[in-house]
Amino acid sequence: MSITKPESWEEAEAWESVANKSNSTWDMHGPRWRFDCGFKLDYDGGIIQINSRFYPCRYTNGDFAWDGHISVYVLKCRIGDKHIKAANLKELRGKSEEYMNSIASAIHGVIKKSGGLIKFLKQVKP
Numbered sequence: 813m814s815i816t817k818p819e820s821w822e823e824a825e826a827w828e829s830v831a832n833k834s835n836s837t838w839d840m841h842g843p844r845w846r847f848d849c850g851f852k853l854d855y856d857g858g859i860i861q862i863n864s865r866f867y868p869c870r871y872t873n874g875d876f877a878w879d880g881h882i883s884v885y886v887l888k889c890r891i892g893d894k895h896i897k898a899a900n901l902k903e904l905r906g907k908s909e910e911y912m913n914s915i916a917s918a919i920h921g922v923i924k925k926s927g928g929l930i931k932f933l934k935q936v937k938p
Contacts, residue, residue: 818851842887860919861885862912866896866904878904884915891915 818824824847831845843857866880877897884892894911898904 818847821847824851859887864908875899882908882911884912 818827828845828847842859842861843855846854846856848854862882862884864880864882866878869877869879871877877899878901879897881896882892882894883890892911892915896904896907896911898907
């Protein structure tokens, strides 16, 4: 779909749909093309994605726990997956944030080891 500037929201949405579908580097959580008011065009999104889900569970012995997992992706590559079980929300939050802090530290370590963010980005730049 080759247009210079959309003349209607329908045309803008059609262009977004084609543009966002054709980039196979990103999944649905990567950068997305999106027209804003006045047909300003944004290309926003993340490179790192965190998915988590925790279920409230009552076991046959009467005990209660939150049970779930956190998955961490860079681009489409899973770099971390952690199962978490906690008796209450305070424990769930503590375990989840501790895990995410360890992931953040690991990413910072890789960037620092490469000589800083600018050098790191130059290495991954195609």
